[in-house]
Amino acid sequence: MTRRPGTHRELDRRIVALAVPALGSIAAEPLYTLVDTAIVGHLGRQQLDALAIAASALTMVGWLTIFLATATTSAVARLVAARDTEAAGRAVGAAYLLAAVLGVITATCVVAVAPWVAQALGARAGVLAGAAGYLRAAAAGLPFLYLSYAGNGHLIGLADTKTPLRIAVAANAANAVLEAALVFGAHAGLLGSAWGTVIAQAGAAAWYAAESWRQQRAAPRRPRGAEIRALLRDGHQLSVRTIALGVVPLAATAVTARLGPVQLGGQQVANRIWYMLSLSLDAIAVPAQVFVSASLGAGERETARLTGRRTLRLGLAAGVALGALTAALALGAPDLFTADGAVRHAAVVGLLCSALTLPLAALAFVLDGLILGIADYAAMRRAMLLAILAFAPVAALTLRYHWLGLPGIWAALGLWLAARSALLGNRWREAARSLRLRKSTIPNERVVPPTN
Numbered sequence: 001m002t003r004r005p006g007t008h009r010e011l012d013r014r015i016v017a018l019a020v021p022a023l024g025s026i027a028a029e030p031l032y033t034l035v036d037t038a039i040v041g042h043l044g045r046q047q048l049d050a051l052a053i054a055a056s057a058l059t060m061v062g063w064l065t066i067f068l069a070t071a072t073t074s075a076v077a078r079l080v081a082a083r084d085t086e087a088a089g090r091a092v093g094a095a096y097l098l099a100a101v102l103g104v105i106t107a108t109c110v111v112a113v114a115p116w117v118a119q120a121l122g123a124r125a126g127v128l129a130g131a132a133g134y135l136r137a138a139a140a141g142l143p144f145l146y147l148s149y150a151g152n153g154h155l156i157g158l159a160d161t162k163t164p165l166r167i168a169v170a171a172n173a174a175n176a177v178l179e180a181a182l183v184f185g186a187h188a189g190l191l192g193s194a195w196g197t198v199i200a201q202a203g204a205a206a207w208y209a210a211e212s213w214r215q216q217r218a219a220p221r222r223p224r225g226a227e228i229r230a231l232l233r234d235g236h237q238l239s240v241r242t243i244a245l246g247v248v249p250l251a252a253t254a255v256t257a258r259l260g261p262v263q264l265g266g267q268q269v270a271n272r273i274w275y276m277l278s279l280s281l282d283a284i285a286v287p288a289q290v291f292v293s294a295s296l297g298a299g300e301r302e303t304a305r306l307t308g309r310r311t312l313r314l315g316l317a318a319g320v321a322l323g324a325l326t327a328a329l330a331l332g333a334p335d336l337f338t339a340d341g342a343v344r345h346a347a348v349v350g351l352l353c354s355a356l357t358l359p360l361a362a363l364a365f366v367l368d369g370l371i372l373g374i375a376d377y378a379a380m381r382r383a384m385l386l387a388i389l390a391f392a393p394v395a396a397l398t399l400r401y402h403w404l405g406l407p408g409i410w411a412a413l414g415l416w417l418a419a420r421s422a423l424l425g426n427r428w429r430e431a432a433r434s435l436r437l438r439k440s441t442i443p444n445e446r447v448v449p450p451t452n
Helices: 007-026 028-040 045-063 067-081 085-120 125-157 162-185 189-214 225-257 261-280 282-297 301-329 341-355 358-373 377-400 402-437
Strands: none
Touching: 007 162, 007 282, 007 301, 028 045, 028 162, 028 189, 028 261, 045 085, 045 125, 045 189, 045 225, 045 261, 067 085, 067 125, 067 225, 067 282, 067 358, 085 125, 085 189, 085 225, 125 162, 125 189, 125 282, 162 189, 225 261, 225 377, 225 402, 261 282, 261 301, 261 341, 261 358, 261 402, 282 301, 282 358, 301 341, 301 358, 301 402, 341 402, 358 377, 358 402, 377 402
């Protein structure tokens, strides 16, 4: 097959056109926590430590149902490309139904076990009380967060990232205003921060639902048992992977908590900044997933293979650039989050160490998108479980030898990201070889992603 001139440039433009707006929707949840950190950090070290514990637990709980977005994105992109919009609509309906049910169940569980979760992560005394209270208040937002996942998966599956961007910007602006008003105006303290986020999450969920039902293509339909079972099956595989994914950040928080309150506060600041910047790399994983899913649905295997090559190159370049930006932010960003000099110093150390991991994060996240595109959820689960083995030894050493401090924590996290990249990269190479061997022989086959 002879490629038309400019194919790579055209594909790069499509990747960027989808990735840039996707950045906003992906950054929504970490931005909530970043705003929380900036506001709560000025209440004191104890409140910042309580937020660090609660935010780690909530991140894990949120990740448990991220399949409502990822699996729905792949299903909608594939089915719409195959011109089966009715089946796509039923897949979206299943996502919304499960989001509502799982949101209520999970919120109830979090309220019940909040003190034990905070204690298991290293919280003690006043930090324990603050973390448990924050968890219980923030649990009210989980059903809204899960509904937003379903809506996000629907819209991105239709290659619409601009609407999620608008929703993310509005929700985060509302969150910042509400938190400032409740924490500093109403003097509601740590709980005011939690309730501000809950209200913003409710508004985002309502907006997503309105946009979903407004769609002319693949509008939500009443799901059948088959769609619910398919999503639960995919969700089971992805949730095992997500639990494995969440174990590492939770373990890192638990180890850091045992290093002392200064290290925990500094890691909270560094980790929130790193988390927001690293997840921005997931914006490139969005076109990777959407274009690969749509290309395979339309029978255009060569396009899927080319998408993988281009997104990996763009992702690595972005990871290097964000690593340099993170190192630069270490010079002044911690001042915005706390007035405690010791915590600021710890945050600087954490940020400088975390900057080195961002190129690895870029490869891991883009490969996540590519493997989601081919819907090999078992491979994702296997890679995530095995990657824990790269994290555990250095984390255990840091727990044993406290002088390793935050550099030890970030060395463990860097090894974890490297292992994920290697394992997922091997699976993608196998898939790319298969796509090359089985590529279509239809004359004039397109080599740019279908536009759905």
